[in-house]
Amino acid sequence: MKIFNSLNELIFPPRCISCRELGQSLCISCRKSWVCHPYRSNVRHGKEFSLSVTSSIVYSPIAQKVLLAAKESDIKMADIFVSDAITYAIRNAFKEMPRDILIDSLIPIPSRKSAARKRGRQFISDMTAPAAAEFGIPIISPISHSRVVRDQTGLHFEQRWNNLHGAFVVASNVENPHYALLVDDLVTTGATLLEAARALSYAGITVVGAVTAVVAQPVRLRD
Numbered sequence: 001m002k003i004f005n006s007l008n009e010l011i012f013p014p015r016c017i018s019c020r021e022l023g024q025s026l027c028i029s030c031r032k033s034w035v036c037h038p039y040r041s042n043v044r045h046g047k048e049f050s051l052s053v054t055s056s057i058v059y060s061p062i063a064q065k066v067l068l069a070a071k072e073s074d075i076k077m078a079d080i081f082v083s084d085a086i087t088y089a090i091r092n093a094f095k096e097m098p099r100d101i102l103i104d105s106l107i108p109i110p111s112r113k114s115a116a117r118k119r120g121r122q123f124i125s126d127m128t129a130p131a132a133a134e135f136g137i138p139i140i141s142p143i144s145h146s147r148v149v150r151d152q153t154g155l156h157f158e159q160r161w162n163n164l165h166g167a168f169v170v171a172s173n174v175e176n177p178h179y180a181l182l183v184d185d186l187v188t189t190g191a192t193l194l195e196a197a198r199a200l201s202y203a204g205i206t207v208v209g210a211v212t213a214v215v216a217q218p219v220r221l222r223d
Contacts, residue, residue: 070185074120185212
């Protein structure tokens with residue numbers, strides 16, 4: 001297997017996921033935009049729903065390319081970058097939790113059925129698996145899309161909220177965890193996370209926060 005991998009690298013040498021420079025999966029220059037730090041966002045919709053989100057990477061053109069390489073091109077090193085960022089975010093979310101709250105479930109935001117079929121996997125669930133193994137916390141998947149939603153690109157918060165409102169359904173046969181943490185790859189306005197938390201709360205599942213690999217508008221926390 002090692003001989004095969006070495007031969008494969010000779011024929012197809014690694015290139016930077018972002019700029020395509022030969023040598024590494026992320027070159028030295030691009031790697032500067034993919035360095036994990038703890039960031040905190042507070043997303044809300046009116047006075048009804050709010051959620052604290054812990055993330056690891058600030059959104060940039062390079063971060064966008066890493067996410068797309070993992071989600072749409074199934075590039076292994078991109079998967080590792082994203083899953084490592086999610087694990088880092090979960091670790092820092094734990095540090096901010098009150099001592100009387102013990103997270104007993106990780107709930108990935110599901111891909112739409114058409115996207116999951118195209119990719120051959122539930123992307124966020126796969127990216128969460130290393131963290132679940134490291135921290136000994138099970139992944140549960142009680143939510144799914146109940147209807148088709150528009151592409152959210154270019155929509156502002158209220159448009160995203162209206163687009164997603166009622167878009168998630170919660171399975172009735174899932175045992176309710178005491179405290180759950182939502183997981184996604186990217187938070188922009190937070191509309192997806194808020195709608196998932198809303199649906200889960202109506203089903204009796206307590207969501208105490210969320211984590212993402214990448215964040216669009218963060219507030220950096222002290223390490």
